[in-house]
Amino acid sequence: MPTLDLFADPVELTSALIDIESPSHHETAIADAVYEALSAIEGIELIRHNNTVIARTHFGRDQRVILAGHVDTVPLAGNTPHRLHDGILYGCGSVDMKSGLACYLGAFARWATSRAAAHDMTLIAYEAEEVSSEYNGLHHLERDYPELLQGDIALLGEPSGAIVEAGCQGSIRVIVSARGTRAHSARSWLGHNAAHDLAGVLSRVAAYQPRSVEIAGCEYREGLNVVGLSGFVATNTIPDEAQLIINFRFAPDRSVEEAKAHLVEALALEDDLDMEWDDIAPAAMPGLDHPVAARLLEAVGGDYRAKFGWTDVARFSTLGIPAVNFGPGDPGFAHKKDEQCPVEQIRRVADTLHTYLAAR
Template identity: 50%
Template sequence: MALDLTADVVALTEALVNVESVSRNEQALADLVADALDPLAHLAVTRVGNSLVARTELGRTERVVIAGHLDTVPLNDNLPARNDGTLLHGLGTCDMKGGVAVALKLAAEVTSPDRDVTFVFYEGEEIASEFNGLRLIAEARPDLLACDFAILMEPSNAGVEAGCQGTLRVEVTTRGERAHSARSWRGVNAIHGAAEVLARLTAYQARRPVIDGLEYHEGLNAVLISGGVATNVI
């Protein structure tokens, strides 16, 4: 299989979606992107892990980065892609292989931009920052990311959105005392102990701070929970 960068952007998006690239499994898609970019004479292509950086070197006075991640969240019975004639459905169509398809088309077709352009297609965006391709590139080759302006092709319904909220991840552990579920009064249920945490999260009223004229939407959510050793043990 090869990516056809001359194809319609919808067809290219569908082709990208049909290459499964859940985080930590981006190699196959990265290989295809590399094979598609390497023949383009106007681009200098560098690979860092499963991330690709393709740069014009035209000596322009300014440089723009156009970036997008190759990975997706885990599968949910949503491959292969399905085109219903109006919408394209499938894992990564929105976040963010549609944006990657647009960037690949631009990389192939805009051969003499009035500003130098750096195209970045990177791995590991959907998981912990230690795996993030942008971080790995910044550590190995920070010169590749130098620019005057950057556009991230994340889905925004064709609007321009500015800023990034950042993230803080907290792990909360509740502890109990083991007992048979038929004699639960002899123990302490650690799962029940998490109820107060969940109640506080549910009751929390998210702030909408304004910074430099931009309104941000704060989020505070429980996203993973685990516990228990057996169905008859607390």
């Protein structure tokens, strides 16, 4: 079993985590290593649920901070083991999100050992974030052991450029379908072109004017886009079936029901079209007005911005727990073959966490 030193330099710990290959559904080795490393810390509660590892302190502090990060990556692309060059750490998971996980593991280990933390802490290293929600380790905890997710604030180590990215957009994906009659394109009048029936909704989506909204000093931008089209039979055939896949990204001032109602109004579907709700994920409010969040903002020098895209902060938000994204690296490099993270940002996040968690 690979051995992890949780007290090592965070860049070294990130490198060690990268070298434990852990694409989704293959997280056993990394979960074993994380569990073994945490088991050396005396006086903590340590739990393993499948390939999700939870560690908790019980110092009796007034507030509890959750430090959460996923252990899985997207499929490998010949980008392990790690490589360090000119201050940049390369490798699968380097930015999404083994660097953030390393910072959180190191911070938890340091302050759980010293017992001098300002807050009680819960560390959650969870499986299957990169795949369908039904496999997500946080989803399993929310369903089976919701008490383990309780806290005053949750920090997720998703890449955020080493500043706080607050809240997140919600996302709704729908499939709009049309049905016609197949015919030879030379005798098109004998058929009915399903693809043409989608022209109206396609035009309305293209003409849609998304809004921007400011919440707690964060600007969230919405978007309505066609992300998939299908309807091909053959180059000489009128298609009898056609589909559009449409994605609506909405700001956190909309509830799921409000976002659904707005989407239905915006699409204004003709009666002969069918719509299927394919995926729905709620948004998360920034949560920056909580006193524990204020201390984090102080530790990062007051820098924060809105989070574009969906992250697991939304799971905590639905439980009434303010949550933010805080991790090293540019999310634009996530899932890429040349995935990378600046070592300066890894050390900066680690130092900020130590400042934030230290008792005053």
